[in-house]
Amino acid sequence: MRTVLRRRLLLAAQTDAQAQLKDGIWTTRCLHCRRVLQLRADGEPLGLVTLEHVVPQSWFGLMPAQLLTSRVGDDADDPRNLALACAACNHGKGRRHDAHGPLDTRAVEVVTALLATRLSRWRAPPSP
Ligand SMILES: [Zn+2]
DSSP: OOHHHHHHHHHHHHTBTTOEEETTEEEEEOTTTOOEEEEETTSOEESSEEEEESSOGGGTTOGGGHHHHGGGTTOTTSGGGEEEEEHHHHHHHIIIIITSOTTOHHHHHHHHHHHHHHHHTBOOOOOO
């Protein structure tokens, strides 16, 4: 797996208040369905763990999405915008919502709720 992706998966776990590191394994729950997800301590996924961009990457730079993107520093890869999701949920979300732009009221509602969930699980990253 690519190093940059592993690093982002690890950052998503480190900044997730529900994630716990024990015996070299991070354990947390899917942002959507709360299924248990695990990563190795180096960020390598165990099972079908995927990196979720809570506010879709394609929404960054679009005026109608600015209220949402500004909450994560207008950076799609800001750790506040990264979460762990199981593959089924992440790909399902991609089909259902990301394809609709930020002018779609329902898509904005879903992303707003997901971002609130992500930020409620936020904890500061470890100092480098
Ligand atoms: Zn899930």
